[in-house]
Amino acid sequence: MTTTLVQDADLVIAWDEAAGQHVYMPDASVASEDGRITFVGRGYEGTADQVIDARGMMVMPGLVNIHCHPSSEPMNKGLIDEIGSPGLYNSSLYEYMPIFRADAEAVPSCVRVALSELLLSGVTTVADLSMAHPGWLDLLAESGMRVCVAPMFRSARWFTKNGHVVEYEWDEAAGEKAMAEALSLVERAEQHESGRLFGMVVPAQIDTCSETLLRESAEEARKRGLSWQIHAAQSVVEFHEITRRSGFTPIGWLDSMGLLSDRAIIGHGIFLDDHPSTRWHTANDLDRLAETGTTVAHCPTVFARRGITMKHFGRYRRRGVNMGIGTDTYPHNMLDELRLVSYLARTQAEDPRSLSSTDLFDAATIGGAQALGRDDIGRLATGCRADFVMVDVTHPMMRPARDPMRSLIYAAGDRAIRSVHVDGQEVVREGRVLTMDYEGAAAHLHEAQKRIVANAPERDWAHRPVEKISPPTFRWAR
Known part of the structure; x- marks a missing residue:
């Protein structure tokens, strides 16, 4: 002892x-x-x-981060800082982010960079929402952090052929198989010798998962005593897609299936039925979240880059919604994220009293711990x-x-x-950082990004050079 x-x-x-x-x-x-x-x-x-x-x-x-994508987001630095698809309500999800994904060789460096930045900003627990990749669990354990392993799975992939219409390619059998593999990985994580890994069930996005997969995944989470998280109400495109399919808003559809609960986490939860960009004929999404005890994982930076924001953090919290904080994108700096939460909430509310530093710190500690089903972290x-x-x-x-x-x-x-x-x-x-080579990983990522940039036009629907998609700040002198 x-x-x-x-x-x-x-x-x-x-x-x-x-x-x-x-x-x-x-x-x-x-x-x-x-x-x-x-x-x-x-x-x-x-x-x-x-x-x-x-x-x-x-x-x-230590701070508790409930929504993060370490295996991919560090690659996007310098590429998607100032771009969003004008034909897709300024989201970057469908047209741009898929063409800049890290390849297998770059993923370990992405993870080391992201987790190092999180540690340096005071995060001790993080939920890693990634697609499974080789050596994932050992890599997370290497960091010395407490990690909620959250392998994502889905029934469909999204794509665009023209920059203004999102399409879906469905393979429900593949989604079922991926869920089974994710659950197996969660079991392995909880048995890891580090003793610091635990799990979460994560159907990736509300619009890429079949109703069957959503229901089955939530039931698996309930049986295993795990939290369940999904990206929902994260874009105008998604909002309209779900209302078209179901007649409900994204939050309303989840509620109609009984999937909202005190162990459910909504990644982003911005576009509710009363959001100005998606005004619906109802105005009860916020109450649904509060009454069911559902947590919203708020990650303002990635949306603020595209002129998008929640309306607003203080309103959600005062209505009784449990709020947690994540770093959906680079920089993986939790304290920077908290500052931006505050400033955006106050400007949206037009009221400096809309939230306090108490609200911020609670969301980054006990709010996150509650969402993960942990009463042993987020407090001294x-x-x-x-x-x-x-x-x-x-x-x-x-x-x-x-x-x-x-x-x-x-x-x-x-x-x-x-x-x-x-x-x-x-x-x-x-x-x-004492556990990982932050500088070495960043240097490796710098070289890997050159490879990703060279291959990006092949993945782009219009085969545009990266300089046209994301022009540099200044012209490079020859």
Whole structure:
């Protein structure tokens, strides 16, 4: 049994069980034994095998990211930052993202880059929504993170032949086979020797899955006690496709099948029946989400790039919807994502009181933990996993430090993070990831992107050169 004491922190963000909320606790310590917290408070009287001097530090729970695509998104940097299909309501899903997918050789570097960036921004638990790939589980375990393995499966693939119509190629038998393989992979993840992997059931998108696959996958999640997540209400195209097929909005269709619940997560959940871009004849999608206890995984950056946003985070939360945060795209920086959540919500509400930093931090910790069915992460309390982050409150960008969490979210960001621990093990020290070669993976990805760019015109319906799809910021001088 190994005991670690994080001693004399200037501040600990502790969990007040009676109040059910995080609290600032000055001049406090945190002790853990074999990866589980045994003490949070003042006056620790036990012994310790390892003592960490936390003077000048704020100790906070590790952040919980419930929606991420590490195996693909890092490849898109510099390519899809400023593009969206004008004929498809500015989404980039259907026309552009498929042509820039990482190949098998590049995937491990994508994962290492994404997970390194997440660790550096204080994430200790992440849901990895990827298509299964060789060596996936060992690669995730290498990171030292706590990972919810979420292999996606579907009945159809989408494509466009002209940039303004989305079509679907269906193979329901392949979808059933992929689900079986995904469930087997989840079982392997939960038996992994690292002890830090667990699973989720993820039919990929509401418009690419048959009704049978949706119902069967939700039943499998229920039987196994797992969370269930789906991309839904994520584009105007999808909204119209589902209303055409079913007569319901995407959220309404899921509800009609009984698929919304306190273990269901809607990836994005932007285009509800009362969204200005999809105004429907009903106005009850938000209430459906709240009444069923369904979580929305909010990832603003990927949509903000295309002029799209939720209407709005504070409204969802006040209506009673459990909110979690994800990093659907690069940069995989959770603190940057939180800042953008706040600014977009306030501009959409036209009200600076529409949400608070309490709402933000709750979504990134206990909201995410609740969505994943975990009561042992996202908070610093006796019995929880020893997943914590040490923030330098003496960093110039944290000063003045009247309210350190606001200083972290709105000013310092990841620059003030000094160390990150998962199960009590240090995985980040002084701004460097200890478990993976971040720099080496980024260099490999730089070279891999050249290959992806060269092959992109073959995948594009119009066979356009990448320079035409995504012109550089400046002309390259010859």
